[in-house]
Amino acid sequence: MDIFQAIEQRRAVKHYQANTKMPEADYQALMSAVLLSPTSYNIQHWRFVRVTEVEQRENLKAAAWGQAQVSEAAELFVLCADVDAWNDRPERYVANSPKETQDMLLPMMYGFYNKKEQIQRDEAMRSCGIAAQTMMLAAKxxxxxxxxxxxxxxxxxxxxxxxxxxxxIAMMIAIGHAEKAAYPRAGQLPLSDVLVENHF
Known part of the structure; x- marks a missing residue:
């Protein structure tokens, strides 16, 4: 599917064909795409909890106030972030870079995040948002x-x-084949309402 078609057709579907499974090849393709999502300093903060147990799905459904997609969808992920990933063996994130690049980036990374809890959390959540969109577009x-x-x-x-x-926890993402189509788009703001040039 063309990327612009995927963007246009991706909707938040609430009801899925129950008792269906995602083939392993599709699952691997999906996750391979998600792992290419960009992150600041290549930190890759995201952590994915793939929920496969029926009982755990039902428990999560109760925690989500009975929303059907939690139990019906072929796949359910709880998308989380390791806020402290910036300081967890950071040499991993630059392992394939030239030594001079590593020597530059590692101190920069430390200086950017150290003792800055809000920036640490903001960056982790941004990374999850990008990964989530990659996941949903790849799924589409x-x-x-x-x-x-x-x-x-x-x-x-x-x-x-x-x-x-x-x-x-950033969000949960349900993936499967729709049982019922999403409602029509509720009301997209025009570009003129959301875009300014140079300053507000």
């Missing part, structure tokens, strides 16, 4: 629908997935 390109979700009890979901210390 493979013929699947998706739904990004923030409507859930975060503390309960964190408990259910045993979220490690120093991590945050």
């Amino acid at each position: 390109g493979l013929g699947y629908d998706s739904c990004p979700m923030v409507g859930f009890d975060r503390e309960k979901v964190a408990e259910l997935i045993q979220l490690p210390k120093g991590h945050v």
Whole structure:
């Protein structure tokens, strides 16, 4: 599918064909695409919890106030971020770079994030947002629908997935084949309402 078609056709689908599975080849293609998502300093903050157990799906559905897509979709991911990834063996993120590049980037990375908790969290969440969009567009390109979700009890979901210390939950993403089409777009703002040049 053309990338512009995928962007146009991607919608937040709420109801999926239940009891369907994503073939392994599609799953591998999806995740291979997601891992190419860009991150600042190549830190790759994202951590994906793929939820495959029926009981865990039902528990998460209850934490999401009964939203059907949590249990119906072929795939469900809880997209998280390691806020402390910037300081966790950072040499990994530049391992394939020339030594002079490593010697430049590692001190820069430390200086940019050290003792700046808001920047650490903001960057981790930005990385998740980019990865989420990559995931949803890749899914659409493979013929699947998706739904990004923030409507859930975060503390309960964190408990259910045993979220490690120093991590945050960005969203859940359901992926599968639509049982019912999404509602028509509710109202897109015109470009003139959202774009300014040079300053507000």
